[in-house]
Amino acid sequence: MKTMHKLLIFALLVVGRVTCLDNGLALTPPMGWMNWQRYRCETDCVKYPDECVSEKLFMTMADRMAADGYLEAGYNYIIVDDCWSAMERDEEDRLVGDPIRFPSGMKALADYVHNLGIKFGLYGDYGTYTCAGYPGSLNHLELDAQTYASWGVDYVKLDGCYSDSDTMEAGYAEYGRYLNATGRPIVFSCSWPAYQETAGEHSNYEALKKTCNLWRNYGDIQDSWSVVHAITAWFVQHQDRLAPHSAPGHWNDPDMLIIGNFGLSLEQSRAQMTIWCLMAAPLIMSVDLVNITPAMKDILLNKEAVAINQDALGIQGEVIIYTNSIQVWRKPIMFQGSDKETSYALGFISYRDDGVKYAMEYTLEELGLNNPNGYDILDVFTGMEWTATSKIKVRVPPSGAVFLKATVR
Numbered sequence: 001m002k003t004m005h006k007l008l009i010f011a012l013l014v015v016g017r018v019t020c021l022d023n024g025l026a027l028t029p030p031m032g033w034m035n036w037q038r039y040r041c042e043t044d045c046v047k048y049p050d051e052c053v054s055e056k057l058f059m060t061m062a063d064r065m066a067a068d069g070y071l072e073a074g075y076n077y078i079i080v081d082d083c084w085s086a087m088e089r090d091e092e093d094r095l096v097g098d099p100i101r102f103p104s105g106m107k108a109l110a111d112y113v114h115n116l117g118i119k120f121g122l123y124g125d126y127g128t129y130t131c132a133g134y135p136g137s138l139n140h141l142e143l144d145a146q147t148y149a150s151w152g153v154d155y156v157k158l159d160g161c162y163s164d165s166d167t168m169e170a171g172y173a174e175y176g177r178y179l180n181a182t183g184r185p186i187v188f189s190c191s192w193p194a195y196q197e198t199a200g201e202h203s204n205y206e207a208l209k210k211t212c213n214l215w216r217n218y219g220d221i222q223d224s225w226s227v228v229h230a231i232t233a234w235f236v237q238h239q240d241r242l243a244p245h246s247a248p249g250h251w252n253d254p255d256m257l258i259i260g261n262f263g264l265s266l267e268q269s270r271a272q273m274t275i276w277c278l279m280a281a282p283l284i285m286s287v288d289l290v291n292i293t294p295a296m297k298d299i300l301l302n303k304e305a306v307a308i309n310q311d312a313l314g315i316q317g318e319v320i321i322y323t324n325s326i327q328v329w330r331k332p333i334m335f336q337g338s339d340k341e342t343s344y345a346l347g348f349i350s351y352r353d354d355g356v357k358y359a360m361e362y363t364l365e366e367l368g369l370n371n372p373n374g375y376d377i378l379d380v381f382t383g384m385e386w387t388a389t390s391k392i393k394v395r396v397p398p399s400g401a402v403f404l405k406a407t408v409r
């Protein structure tokens with residue numbers, strides 16, 4: 001009987017190992033750089049040698065990540081999005097990099113970034129084709145997971161174009177088991193809720209947590225404030241349903257940071273950083289790191305902002321007040337290594353367009369900050385510090401943000 005009991009426990013452990021995501025990865029929201037938002041599917045390296053999706057682009061960006069402080073700040077994954085592969089699999093049915101744009105092959109690129117201390121991510125698609133029409137993984141799930149692992153892939157973004165959304169829950173789980181079976185620690189970024197939620201269905205987040213380290217919940221980001229607003233509005237509308245599923249190891253993903261590109265002003269860029277940090281969202285930049293302006297770089301590298309995003313509690317902040325087109329966000333954060341929710345990050349995000357800074361005043365109680373001795377306040381972007389014992393007053397720029405850290409006294 002004792003032996004039977006032991007066998008049963010052993011069997012349960014083995015089954016548990018292969019059916020649940022237990023890779024110990026992404027204990028804080030993943031950070032990195034991905035090409036899609038800035039470079040999309042540009043494949044013409046003759047016309048646009050510095051902007052086409054090629055090994056040269058990723059080597060250049062990896063160099064900048066390592067040399068310009070991004071890696072040190074925590075941005076440690078470089079992720080190759082769609083359009084990297086050849087249109088045909090090789091004679092052994094394996095995916096291969098496009099021979100013109102990735103002449104050294106994907107393993108060589110992985111080695112290159114690894115040598116800089118950066119981890120390597122790669123896009124794939126659960127369906128028959130990728131969203132841009134390259135070969136998908138359906139019918140090759142195991143082979144593709146093994147191929148990625150053999151190249152040294154540390155992060156897979158598995159998209160869901162050209163597949164049936166009803167099969168995704170089981171199909172992604174199957175792919176996740178193949179990833180686990182390779183024995184290589186690989187962050188698994190899933191896109192299946194994006195397909196279900198944009199079709200008005202509610203995804204099964206309990207299932208997602210068992211399979212994925214992060215998941216795209218909603219539609220693609222585009223290079224505009226209006227899309228940042230629309231994505232944020234959707235996440236706020238569904239925050240009661242989504243936020244409880246955010247925790248170390250598994251994260252809601254509102255898509256890439258577009259900071260430093262064409263569409264956002266300085267204040268709007270600060271606002272996107274503020275929202276993404278408060279949401280404990282993955283911080284995946286998608287910007288030309290060679291030509292980025294110092295002001296945009298400062299936003300991405302802001303230590304306090306990143307620390308709030310990376311807070312070990314991993315709690316997704318929520319909007320607690322929405323008034324006069326301004327959202328007030330609150331995210332509990334740790335205090336000096338304590339595991340209690342004693343300190344907070346606060347964000348005031350304005351969607352106004354009336355040209356003046358909007359003055360707001362709240363008592364600590366109204367913000368749910370109940371420490372009798374008050375809080376030490378830090379303005380994340382200006383560096384200003386003060387003590388609040390009864391009220392917090394801010395002036396919020398139109399389509400911009402005020403981002404505060406309130407540390408318990």
Ligand code: GLA
Pocket residue numbers: 036081082123130131132159191219220
């Ligand atoms: C989908 C994804 C994007 C990007 C493209 C690539 O639209 O949501 O993030 O990966 O596919 O084709």
